[in-house]
Each structure stands twice: as C-alpha cells, then as structure tokens.
Amino acid sequence: MMLGFMDWSVLALGCALVLMSLGGWWWERTKVRKGASPDRSRRFFAAWLPLLMGVESIGAKVPHLLHAPYSVAMIVDAVNFVLIFTVALLAFWMLRERDLRTNG
Template sequence: MLRFMDWSVVAMGCVLVLLSLASRWWERTEVRKGRSPDQGMRFFGAWLPLLVGLGLVGARMPSLLVAPHPVIMIADTLDGALWVTVLILVLRAVRRGTRARSPRNGWAPPRP
C-alpha cells in the first residue's frame, strides 16, 4: 500500500510538470494570435507547477528506485533547496502583486 502512495506522489509530480508545459504551450499560442501574455500570472501558471512537480518527483523517485543512501541524501538536499527557492519566488510574487495594487500617486492617509 505504501508503494502505491509513493508512486501516486510521483504521478502527481509528473502531471504538474505536464500541466506546466501545457500552460507554456497555451501562452505561446495566445501570443501568436496577438494577445499579450499576463505577466503577473505567468509564474503561477507555468513556473510554480513545474517547480512543485519537480520537487515531488525528486523527493520520492530515488527511494523508489532503490538508490544508494548517498544518492538519496543528495536528492533530498536538492529537493530542500528547490522548496526554499519556491517559497522565495512565491513570496516575491505576492509582494509584487500587493505592491502593484497600492496607490502610486503619493497620497497617504493623515496621521492621527
């Protein structure tokens, strides 16, 4: 039963990678039709599923293929670095999105 759950995590990672590739393909077809891509959603539509999918595959695949312990440790370290990168990119995207919604005319509410 546990092996099935591990392989389902790998399958979900593969689906996310394919979803990311499909999103990039869709974006390119929209640009060819003359529509401008939504730069704000580009990260969430293409890069986030790719990075999360690679993280899921990288976390489970070495142990499922019965790799030696040092290989599993290296894969876990790289997977941890990938998740930290995803966290930083999400925080930057959220920060950029909230900054874009703030007023830019220099007006500030009066101080009490």
C-alpha cells in the same frame, strides 16, 4: 503493498504537475500571440510553479523507488530543499510585485 501504491501515486502526481506546467506555458504563449500583454506573475503561477513542484515531488520519490544509496537520497533531498525554498521565495516575490502593481 499500500506504501508502494502511495509512492507511485506521488510520482504520478509529480508527472501530472509537469505536464500541467507545459499546458500552462503553451496557454500563456498562445494568449501573447493573440495580442495579450505578457504577465510575469501569471506565467510563474501557470507554468513555473507546477513545474518546480512536480520536479520536487518526482525527486522526492525516485531515489526510494530505485533503491538508491543513502548518499544519493541525501543529495536529492538537499536539492529538493533548495528547490522548495526557491519556489517559496519566488512565490512571495511575485505576490508582492502583483500587490504593489495593483495598490501602488
């Protein structure tokens, strides 16, 4: 019984991250409309990072909760691994770009 609650709580966290990314996207868009210059690294960390991590956490639990076949679960796990690797690469790239702009 407790395991089911934990699965659903991870799924709810993923949904919250996706909603948070939509809020971050809206916030950045509003700031740009008011005259602020767009900052790619801030946009990544405010909108794209929560979206990608939310999709990953949703994808990690949905096959288990839907009792999907093993092959479907393995495909979703492989896509999640690629997504995690991509998020890590993008985060390091954005941090490096930000560091080069401030120190360079």
